[in-house]
Structure formats: C-alpha cells, structure tokens
Amino acid sequence: MFDLAQLPLIGRTSELADIVTALTRNGTGVIIAGQGGVGKSRLAQEALAAARRAGRHTYRLAATSDSAKIPFAVLAHLIPAAPRDETEHLWVLRAVMQRISGTDVARPVVLGIDDIHHLDTASAALIYQMATRRRVTLVATMQVGVQVCESVAALWKDGLAQLLNLDPLPPEVVDEIVRAALGPRVYRTTLEEIRRLSAGNPLLLRYLLIDGVEGGNLIERNGMWGWEGEARSGPRLADLVRAHLNRLGDPERVVVELTAQVESLPLAVLEQLCDRGAIASAEHAGLLIPARSGEWPPAMRLQYPLHATVIRETTPVSRTRQLRASLARAYADQPSQGVENVDVMATLRLDSDTDTDSDLQLRGACTAFGKGALIDAERLVRSAIRGGAGAPASRLLATILCWRGDRGDATSQLRAQPASHEPSRTDDGSPVWDRGRLTVNKLEGIPVAGTFFAPFSREIDNVERSERDAAWRAWMLYAEGQCGAALDVVARVFGTSRIQATTGGWECVVAAAASVELGRLSEAFGFLKQGRAQRHLWPPCRWVEAALGLVHCRALLLSGRLVEARRLADDAFVEAARLGSAELSGMWAGAVGLVAKFQGQMLTARSILQEAVSLTGAGSAWGLRFYHEALLAESVALSYKAHGSGRPPQAAATDVRHPIRSVEISMGLSHAWVVQAGGEATRAVRLARRAAAAAAANNLPTLEAFALYDIARLGAGHDVVSRLESLTSCLEGDLFAGLASAAAALTSGDGCHLDAATEELARCGLSLHAAELAGAALRAHRATGRLTSARRSFERRSALSSACEDARTPLLEPGIVLTTLTQREREVAGLAAAGRSSREIAELLTVSVRTVDNHLSRTYSKFGITGRSQLANVMGHPARAPAKS
Template identity: 35%
Template sequence: MSGWPFLGRDDELMAIEAAFADGGTVAAVIGGPAGMGKTRLAKQAVTRLGAAGCRAEWVTGTRSAAYIPFGAVAHLLPERLPVGADRLGLLKAAAENVAGWSGPGRAVIGVDDAHLLDPSSAAVIGHLATRRLAFFVVTSLDGTTLPDAVSTLVRDGEALGLRLTALPSTAVDRLVGHSLDGPLDGASRKRLHRLADGNPLVLREVLHGGLACGALRRHHGVWRLEGGHGAGGRAAELIAGRLRDVDAGTRTVLELVACGEPVELAMLERLAGEAALSSAEERGLIAVEREGARIRVRFAHPLYGEVVRARLPAGRARERWRHLAGAALAGPLRRRDDALRAAVWQLEGGAVTRPDVVGAGALEAVGRSDIALAERLARAARDAAPGDDADRLLAQILVYRGRGGEAADVLPTASATGPARTRTAITEAETLYWGAGDVRAAERALDRVAGEPDEELARGLRSWILLFDRRCPEALEAARRVLATPGADPLAVTWAAAAGTTAAGLLGRGDEAADIHRRGLAVALANRAAVPWGVANVEYGLCLAHLGAGDLGRAQAIADRGYRDTVDADTPLMAAAWAGHRGLVEVARGRPREADASLREAVAALDDTDMFCFVRWCLAGLAGAAALAGDPAAARSWLGRADDRPGAAPRLFDPWAGRWRSWTLAAEGATGEAVAEARRAAALTDGAPAEEALARYEVARLGGAADLDRLGELADGLGTPFAAALSRAAAGLAAGDGAALAGAAEDLASLGQDLLAAEMAAMAGRAYRRGGLRARAEVTTAWAAELRAACPDAHTPLLGDLPVELLTPREREILLLATGHSSRHIAERLGLSVRTVDNALNRAYAKLGLAGRAELRALLPGVRPSSHGGR
C-alpha cells in the first residue's frame, strides 16, 4: 500500500496546471477533510510542474514549528541574512532569494497544512505570492483557519480554490486491486466502499488493519473481509480524538448505537435521554435518518462504530445489549427485522428471556442469508427452551449449512401433529436427500404428508428434489401441480417455479419455462418478507433454464443482474450463488479467466454453507475453466477437490462435470480418453435432452465421430435454436461443409455461444480454403478472429491458429463492419476519415477479387445489409 498510484484526481491536477499556466493566478488552495489526499495531490502537482523545468520547493506547516518564527520557510531565506534584519528585512531577503532562482517561468512551492504555519512564515508566503515570484500549491484542513496572508489571496480572487471530495468508486477499486494480489469478492468490495467512503487514508487503514488482524484474508484465491476489520493507524487516531472528550451521556448514546446500529430514535431517547442524543448529533458523531416510517440513528461514519466497539469493555457491552433487548421486547415486534434485532441483542447480552423471539430471529437471519448467525440463534433458542420445535428449527438450519448428518441427529423422531407434521417431513426429506443422498427415502418422507392441508409444500420440495435428481419430466409435472393449486403457500410456489423453470428449459420447452418463471416471480415479489429467498430461487431457475437451453446471452444477463442486485442488497450468500451461476455461464462462453474469478468467489463464500452441493459443481466448473485455459494440472487439481467433496452429489450436475472431465483429459493430451469421457457424459443425461445434445456434440468438438442421427433426433424433439445449431455444426464438421459450418456459427453467435461460434467460423474458413474459395475463406477467417476476441484465453483443438494471409488487421476490421454499415458510420466509429475507410475497402476488395459490398455480404450468411447503403 506504500506505493499506491496517483488516482482519481486528474481533473483537479489539470486545473492546478491550467492555473499555473494562466499567469494571473498566484496559488491553488486545496481544502477538504483529513485523509482525502490533499497532500498527495499537491505533491503530484509540484512534481509535475518541477519536471517541466520550474524550480520546485516544499514547505510543511507543523504544530511544533508553529512556535518558531520563519521556521517553516527557513530554507526559502538566503544562507546569509542581513545583519540585524527585522521582519520586513527578512521578507525582502526571501523575495530576493526566490527571485534569483534559475529556471523557466515562476517557481512552484508546495505548502502543506498551511493552517499550521507560524505568522511569520505565512507572511513570507503571502509576500512572495503578492509579488508573483512563485506559484503556490497550498493544502488546508476543513474546519481550520488559514492565515490572513494566505486567505486574502482566495478572497481577492487571485487563487484557485479546490475542495477534495470522495474518490470515485473506480479509483477506490483500482487502489484495492493494487493492494491485494487477487480478486476481492463483491460483498467485501461493497463493505470496503462503505467503510472508506471515498477517503484514501481510511481505505488504507482498513486494508492494513484487516490484513493485520486476519479479518481480510484469502479463501480459494479470493479475498474476503469478514467480521471486524481492526482498523487502526491515523484514521483510528483521528476518530478516537473526536470521541475522547465526550460527556457520560453522549458516550452512552455512542455505546448504544455501537451495539445496536441502527437504533430507533424513540428507543435511544428512552434509554439515553434527549439531551445526550442532541449532543451526539450536534458533534457530528451520529446521523438521524428516516427509513420509511421509521426514524433511525446511525453513526455519521461506519468507522466510528468500529472504534467505539473496539474500546468498549466486554462487561459494559453486555449491559448495553441487555438494555437494548429490554427496550425492544417491551414493545410490539411488528416490522420485518424487529425479531432479528431483539434476538441478537438477547444473545449478545447473555440473557435469553424470550426464546420464541430468538427462534423467529433465526429464521429472519436465514432470509438475510446469514446462515452462521441463524445457527447461533437457533442453538440459543434451543438451549433456553428445549423441545421438538427448537430441534426442528436447528435441524432445518443445519441442512441449509450443508450438514445433513448433524441435522439428522437433531431432528425429532416423534411423530409431529398439525402444521408441524409437514414441516418435519420437509426437513427430514431435505436431510435425507442433500445430507445422505437417499432420494427414495426423501420421497417416502414426503409421501407421509399426502392429503395434509398444506401438502403443496411437500409437492414443491418434491419438484426441487426431482430436478436435482435429473428427473426433469417428473419435476416439471410436480411443479405444474403446485402452480395449479389455488392459494398455494408462497414458499411451495417459489420452490415449484424454480424447479419447473429449470426443468422446462432442460426439456427444450422455452415458452413454458418463461410462463412458469413469470408466475413464480410474481408470487415471490409479493411475498418477499415471508419467503426472502423466493425471488433469488426463481431467478436462479431461469438462469439455469437458459444455460441448459444454450441461450448464454440471456443467462449471462440474468446472472450479472442477480449478482449486482444481491451485492447491493447486502445478501452475501445470494450474491455468492449468483457468482457461481455467472461463472458457469462464463465457462460455457469460453471465458476461463472471468469464470475462474467468479467460481472461486462462489466456492469461498459457500464452502461451509452448501445445502445444494453447489460447491461441487463450481469446483468442477473451475476444472473446465482451467482446461480451456490450457492448464491441465490445475484442472486435474480442481476435479480432485470436486470428487473429494463430502456429501451426496445430485445427478443434475453429472453431465456438466463429465464434460469438464473430458476437457481436462483433452488438455492433458489424452484425446481418445477425452472422447470416451464425453460419450459417458452423454449417457448420463437421461431426463435432460438439452444436456444430451451438448454432450454428444462435445464428442465431435474433441475429434470423435458424433452420432449425427441422434443429434438430429434431439434437435427435432427439443425444437430449440441451440439444439438445431449443434446438429448443423456436427454435420458440417463431419462433411467439411463450409457453408453449414458458417451457418452454424451465425446461429451460435446469436445465442452468445462465443466459443462454439468462433470454432465453427474457424472451421468454415479452413473448409473454404481447402475448396479453393480464397475470398470466402479470408473473410470467414477474419470473422472467426473477431468472434475469438470474445474468448481470448480459451484454447481448443477446433480454434487452432487462424491464418489470415491477405488482409491487414485494419482491413479485416473495416471489411467486417462494411457488411452492415456505411463508410461514414465506420469512419465515425473508428475515428477515421471516410476517404481512409474507402481506401481500405478498395484495397481489401482488390485482394479478394470482390466488386463491392453486395459480393462481400454474400460471403457471410446471416449478415444484414446496412440501411445506410454505401459502396
């Protein structure tokens, strides 16, 4: 972090340089809060101007030198001072000395912390500026007073005034990237942004503190910020200084907010009093904000809470939590997060007086994707009030954490009655399937509640289990039954919608997948409070449906949006699942570098919260990414970790894992074994014809003889554009048919299948070249190079080297654009003149023997001519 680059202040730097060049401005005065980078900007400006040939000097105001007349500017005075010179004589001596400096134009002098200058040093600065002997770059801290000699320059309009505000988020991201040797997960990145609030000093201290205390550490190559970050250094000292002299009442307010942030205003007034609350607000330590119908109190900066908590004795902290819990439990718990907050305060205060509230808080913690906290609360509720309900709650949460064996030990064995009967059956089925991998036993547990009033919950879970068991037709039928039940439980509907959408996609029923998704999403949106994971689960289903159906463009858009939204909503586990989905799509698109980062983030976050065995899928995906990147050792290592993963492996993932295993073998040079493994993967796709089509096509991609008849049957049966494109591509590979290969490339490109499209275009170019169609080969190969640019890190046998013999890179670029755009449009897009574009086109046409755009368009099937016309 000591070598951070200069970032985010380019506009301010340019303004200072322009002020210097103007000649009429004598200074640039940079103000702003502590740690905002004022000194760094001033030093950068002085260094830049000095590098241009100007004499550059630096003056620093300090508290110790403030008592020494002329102490800060002693180096600006001549070595031999006039004997008996008074203050005026010393000013003249300084002016004569600076005037005698050599160099073009004015000298430039940086003055750091000008508010700490002694009066005599400030007079020298003002005197030199007034006589225009130097240009000054001055920094001062917000809330301080500049010496009159300097402030006069600003008032008289002779100085440029700049005030630094927060660094842009892009600059913060670059500084984080400069500090950490690897990616940072999205939830931690957002937290760093919130803590630093654009202040580079705070960012530096948070990063340093997090690394020092271990809160910022790497998991599977991904950095994560967990728990407190141990911020210290100058930032903590500045904050501690602000908190040092507060009175006892104000300190009570700060400690209560530190333990319960955010805290309702009315609650704080009851616990600490209005006077203390007003004092804390007037000092700028807390902020009172309206959140809907509530008025809540937070710290004015997140680091205030970190510093207060770090200095709060354990005994007094427990006392504050007990006060908060008592105040919360004294009133109604009506709002969504009331139970969770009251539960946490009881837990931290060491006195669980309302176990029912703690249990309700555990369920709310699940909804907020904090499963570790949910387990703590469930255990505390169970300790305070043992019983079947408490056992059932803990078992359910242990299943969510991927610890089915522990859940089975906790789950009550006595037959439940009433609504608890169905809930017990659901938890038992989840434990049996995701914990032990016994699908038949899980189904028998659900059969026991057939005919119960809320049996649609069991049906909804059944559809989910059937999907993961890769019985897509049965999963879809079970989902339909739930969706057809009037007034079905929202949880059952969201389970069924997620499973039904995915199953329909894998069966090639895109319209039905879209309809199920639409219906499920409407229910999930209307019941966010009751089913907090509903929206995410239904959207995961749509992403997987598009992934299975081969529409990677749509799958990517859904995954990117889901990841962004859940990071913004502070739901890290949901965001991690989206990172995994995004990574799986990126592997399919042939983007191994991006896939590696996304999948590592998912594995790091979900490693100990893996109910659906999703981590195994992500580990296998990392193997696929490594194989595509040409790193067989890493691919084999990731496969080994996937195979060693404890717990059952849902059959749904088998075809994907099999295909990535085949590519690992191919990367190792074992082509025959790779083809055999791809055939085995195709045999694992019963119940998922879309996956079978892709697995059978992989045989052809790896150099084997694909079953063209079966691919044709699958294409006809599925009726999806992807299945048709795969069948066409495999037939084109077998026949060496350039036109079929190019047509398949067009179809695949339209689906976002970047890698497969690039492969087909490359093979089409080779087929045309073998057939002596030189112009068609050249244009198609250029197109293949453009497609390959979307997946530059992928290496496959079909891509190989792309020979381009005739055209220059610029000619290829312009030629491809010319299939759909006018010369003027191309010129504007590339920043060229129209004449340059036309000249390049004429040269390309001559090399290829083409008469113009009409013949060019005929070489690339599917390209639409531009409405603007052109040569």
C-alpha cells in the same frame, strides 16, 4: 507489489492537473477540502513537487490544534530574532515576506499549508496579506465541517484561492489501487469488502491493507489474494480510530459508540438515547450520515464502516453489553422498529444483560436467515432452542447448518424431527417419495428437502397439509431429475393459472427450474414472473430471491441471451459480496463462472470459479462445492496447454452422489473434458455418451442436447445428429436449433453449412463453439480449394478466438493435426506429446505397446518428423522432456 506504506497516487490525475495549472499558469491558490484521510495532504505534496519542477520556490507549513494556541507558532522557523524597537506583528509580517518572497523575485513562491483551519488568527492574517499582495500562491488543505477564522475564509471569498472539495475515491479506483498493491489476482468478494470498509478513503485503505497483510488476515493462496475469515482491524487502524474518538466530547462519543453497534440505527432509537445536539454535532463533523438517501423512517450509520468495525472490536465487553442493552430497550419502546428489525433487537438482547425471549429469538433468527445473515441466524436459533423453542427452531437450525455447509450437524437436526413430516402417500398407501434417499442422500448426509421450508415453518403450519407436502414433493421430484412429475404436482395442487406461493415461493422456483430443464423456456419465464410478482405473499428471504435469480440466469443462458445472463449474474454477485454473505457470493460466483465458460472466457471462468470454490464449503447446500470444482476443472481443461501448464487439470470428485440429478449429469460432462485434456479422447467420448444417456433416461432434454453436441465436438458425432435434431422439436430457442445445425455441419464437413452454423452460435453468444466451427469451415474450404471462403473463415475464426481467452479444444487443434491424423492417431500422438510413455498409453487405451508404437510411427511419417520432442511442437504441447517408450 508496491510498498504498502506509500500506495501509488491513482485516481487523482485530473485534480492534480487542475491544481498545478492554477498554481503555475493562473497564479491562483487552491484550498483542498475534504474528510480526514481522503488524500488532501498527499495531493498537496504532489502539487508542491510539480511546482518545484516548474521552477517555483516552495515552502511548506503544518498547522495543528496545539499550534493554533500560540501566535505565529506555525511560522516560527521562518522568523529571525526580532529587534526590540520594532512593533512585533508588523515586523513579523515584513520578516516573513522577506524570507519567503524576497529571495528571488523572478521565481514565484508556492506556499503549502497543511490543515489551514488550525492557523492562529495572527498567522492567518499574515498569510492573507501575502496572498493579497501576490507574494505567494497557496496550496492548502482543510478539514470539511470545521469553523475557520475570517482571514482563511476570505482567501476563497476574495478569489485568492479556489476551494476544491476532494471526494472519496470511486470503487473502480479502489480496485485499481488494491491490484497495484497486491497484484492483479484479487478475489472479487475481497475487493468488494475493501471497498465497503474503506469507503474510498485512501488512508483507511492503506492501513487496511497493511494491517491485513501483516496480521495474516489478507493472504495469497493459489495465486489469488483474499481475506482469511472476516476482515479485521489492526493496530494502525485501532490507533487511528481511537485518535478520532479522543477528539470528541462525551455526548458525541456516545452517539458514535451506539451507532457502531448496528449496521443501520433508526434515528428515532438514537434520539431516544442521545441528545439531539450531540447527534447533530456528530453529523456535522462527518462522522454520522444517513444510512440510505431518502429512507423513511430515517436511519443513521457511521460514515466509514471500518470505524464501526474497529469500535466494536476495541470496546470493552462490559461497555459493549451496556450499549447493546440500552439499544435493546430503546428498540422495544419503538413498536414499528421492533417489528421491522426483530433480528437486530433479538441480537442486541442476546449480546447484553437484557432478558431473552425464545419466541423473539426464533423470530429474529427467521428474519436474519431471510436477510442472508447465517451467522447471526445460527446464534439466535441456538439461543431459542436453549430457551425451549422446540421443533420449529430445530428445523430452522438444520436449514442454517445446511446452508453453512455443516452437513453432519444438519443431518443430526433433521433426523431429530418428529414423524409428522412423513411424506404423503398415494391411494395404495405407498410413499410418494423415498425419505431415506431424498432427505438425507448419499452425499455424506447433505439434507436436500427436509429443511427446505423450515425458515417459513410458522407460515407453513397455517397451510393445508396437502399443499405443504406437495411443495416438498415437487422439489424432491425435481432434485431426482423428474421435472415433468414436479410440474404436474405444482399444477395439480397450486393451479395452472396462478401459483399461490403458500410455502414461501419455493414452488415458483421449482416450477421455473423444472421448466428450464425441460426446455420449456417461455413457461419458465412465466413462472419467474409470477414468483417475483408474488413476493409480498411470503416472508422476505434472500435465498428465494437467489434461487429465482439463478433459475432466471440459466433460462437466459439456454435462450441464447448470454450477455443478459452474464449481466444478471455479475450484478447479483456484487450485491451478495456487498452484503458480506459468503454463501450467496459463492452461489453467484459459480453462476458467473458458468456463463463465462459458455462465452469461451476461460481465464475469467477459472478465476471466478476458483473464488466460488473457496466461498462454498465442502458440505455446502445443494452440493455447490462439488459442482463448482467440476466447473473449475472443466474451465482449466478447456484452456489446458494454452496457458502453459505442464500438468493436466485435475478432475473433481466423481464418486460422490450429487443431491440434484441434473447437476450430477453436468458434472459428468465436465469430467469428460478433463479426461480429454489429459489426452484420453476415447474415454472422453465414452463419458460424454454416458452423460447423454443419463440425461435421456431422466428426460432432461436440455442436458442431453449439450451432451450430444459435446460428443460431436470431441469428433464422434456421426451417430448423434438425428437424435439432436429430434430434440429440437421439444426445446425452445435458437440455441438448441443452432447446436443441431452445428452438429450436422461438423458431421458432413460442408464448409458453407459450417459457416452458417458459426453465425448461428455466435449470435447466441457461444464464442468458443462458434470459433471451433469457423476453424472447421476453414479446413473444409481449403480441402475443396475455395480459398476466398477459406480466407473469410480464417478471419472469422481469428475474431472469435480473440474473445475466448486462450481456449483450447480438439476442434481448435492445428489444422495439420486434424486433417492428417485419424482419431486414434491423434489420441496416441496427444498422449505421447504430453509426456506419456508407450506403456502408459497402452494401459490407458487398453491396447498393446506394439499398437501404440505403430500409430506413432505412422504419425512421424505423416509429419516428416523423427521423434517425440518434435511431436510435442506439432501437437502444440508445452516443451518437456520426452518419455521413453
């Protein structure tokens, strides 16, 4: 870790090289212009140091606003006592020239000047004369947007110095600096927040890191750096921003304080409260910039979001309430702004002395929820409830609490709903769905469907009851794994040719998700297209967008388009992190991890899934935390032993009912790989068979196909090939056909068929699965003496394995293990190599200790070894003390 007080100079290599070339080869000065804190002085210091190494004399001057009031103050340390008979200015000119450039004519002089815009006119004139006479070459810094005297401006106008505009650091350089300072493992959401807050300003970045680490807000847990709670400012940042504000006049200060209160402030609102000249002055000084380029109506924000954060944190409460009250009244006077920013206006009223309106608070809460701002939404809806907003507000609060992971309070809100939301009934009077099981399920009270449409309660109330209940019913049928029935409901009520999106677009989500799980991928893509085309029919909601995106990602994955799925998930994750929504970020982090796992990139999967777990609370909506934990455990299991851990991966909780049946089955399949990594191969196969049977019972053919193929990967696929081949008739896409071919090839042991299956899965992006097949092909070709084919398979396996980031599965075990031992011998040998005693192995496998010892004896004989320590090396386990039998 670097010293945070002096971060490494990263990302300025080309600028530094250009400056040094100008100074030492071309003899041309450089004036580095930029915003405060952008790194001008640091770059100038490095340039001066390079000039000294090149044999130049160097001097450094530092001008300030105070020194500008006194002639030659910046040069005082270079001026000897003046004789009385000399004209002062002329004598100073000669004396400084002699002092600076007369010591060694053979060695050119480089003069560094910090903040050259603060030079007094006399000093500026003197330095201009020295530059004109080629006595010095300048490297100076200058603040942009400030007035400079004529002599300074003449430096670049007359070609005596180049003007270099220094831009903020690009995002990838900010990431590089952060990793250099903290270490390589930093949560991506933390990187995105640091990018946003620092806006590429090195000084702000340094203070943000120092204050974060020293204040205990930026901490390392489980080897990963991240913010503990929201990123906050510290004393250094507060002092820095306070110094900026103290240099402003009162009108400009008010402009900055008002703009800091909201993320994006409409210019019409700002102009209603502030003098236009003050606004222009703040913009000219680089404090205020357009919120988005080309936006209409225009809106403004502070250039550095960190300044806004510090101002909000350090402004006295009474002053904050005054500022927000003024903004609330100004918003109300702008009808169009009031409609577009109802959540902002409601929050401003809530945080000021302005009278609140429960109807406004509820509408604001709906808008904030739609934007993904759950904290603001919860504050507003609770205010609305206190004001008597009634059942719609309670339903919305239950939804928000569900998304935030507060299961207990969400369930209480849900149970308090009136009976009008009972399910529709069939002709014989029986309920279509079981409210007790589906609305509040066994996952410690996670609400699944009862709050699903609450954000759109006003729109839903205007919809026919049958349509509203049908949307609920379709979602709950999907959650129970009855995807065909869910699609039937959607088709019957909303029509097959065009979904009308009357309940917020969720029926599009349900229809697409159900189609994906049934393997009807072209149909799923059609529903997704309809959903996006009809977004204008429902209120803006990031949750609908996220749900559509997640289904799209899974559809791409099952279509064998893993590169596209990864790109979609990565982009959405970055956007969610930019918005600052932990819930949305957690959802997309899990999606990135899922695709990375299928791509065989286990290091990436482990890292991003660890972040997904940290971002999703224990009671998160849809049980995401449990799912992410299962995926993380599986990704660790699939690289266990390769990453050198002496402890087997820990399985996620398996005794918890997940609210979505398909996810529950997937979690069971993940658990099988965790068990396998612990050496219990027989039990792993049993768990995979259980997942396949559950998927078949629920008519979830895509999940069944993956479970069946995993059985084959675990070495027990002799009886699954025919079922897997039969499933391909109802599953679209090359991926499932590839899995069926691969399972058949693994069972037959035919090298040529294994080579063909390798290429099929490689084309689908399943690098780990393809590497396994290439390894199997290598062993098959060697067994039949086809050495040329074996060499090609070896090269293919090596290429595929290199992309898999230390993956380790049974099919990637050393060839001697797979070809020499029976399945039971491999299982016993693996457990013994992992440090288990014979008695422990016997208990795990439900056999006698003598049986275990007999298997081990045969294994030692086949390998020509004498004990467990040698066995660990053969099996590829990390070195450890062997257990006693």
